Amino acid sequence: MTDQVKELVSKCLQARDKAYCPYSRFPVGAAVLTADGAIITGCNVENASYGLTVCAERTAIQRAVVEGHTQFSAIAVTCDIKDRFVGPCGACRQVLMEVRRCL
Template identity: 60%
Template sequence: MATQEQLNKLFEVANEAKKRAYCKYSNFRVGAALLCEDGTIISGCNVENGSYGLTICAERTAYTKAISEGHTKFKTIVVTTDVEDRFITPCGACRQFGIEFGNFDVYCVKPDLKSFFKSTTSDLLPGSFTPADLDAPRTNN
């Protein structure tokens, strides 16, 4: 769980990351800020591709950057867009990607950086498939 000071910083970092989004096809900017267990903050933005299936979301950009820098334990992720009238939550792929690393807070923030929706990775993806499922007893019938 992030402190209020950390949350304020995460909101700002996510907003700044959103400004770097490469979204020339959808014009839908998304920024993310990921708080690692040790207090490190990693940002991410969406990066689109002309072959739409190769597009990577802001959340997965942040996760991938964090993991490549040796971080695998997270406290909070913040996601923001330019949509003012509703909260935009992570897509299904980002929900599954996040739950891989445990249950932690997810904040979806409106552009004013004041209004937010708070959830957790497990609440956003009930019945999720996690690494623990790989250790479950199996039958070969």
């Protein structure tokens, strides 16, 4: 694993620790690596009105765009389930595809 990937994973884990998830108790962290080498993080932020909850992946992408980044090289996503893969939700998949195509 390269130093850059190690840092991406480390920041992803740190972001997970900041998750606000009192309803699901399912903390998620994400970190995106921009084409110019910046790492932008995000975590899930829940709301009692479930539709207003924002996932970690979307938080990271939105923060990156606000900071002027439009090209991405990698994304790391983590939760606290061991030995089991959990993929992004449909909304996050849509945002990731949109960013890949449009920005």
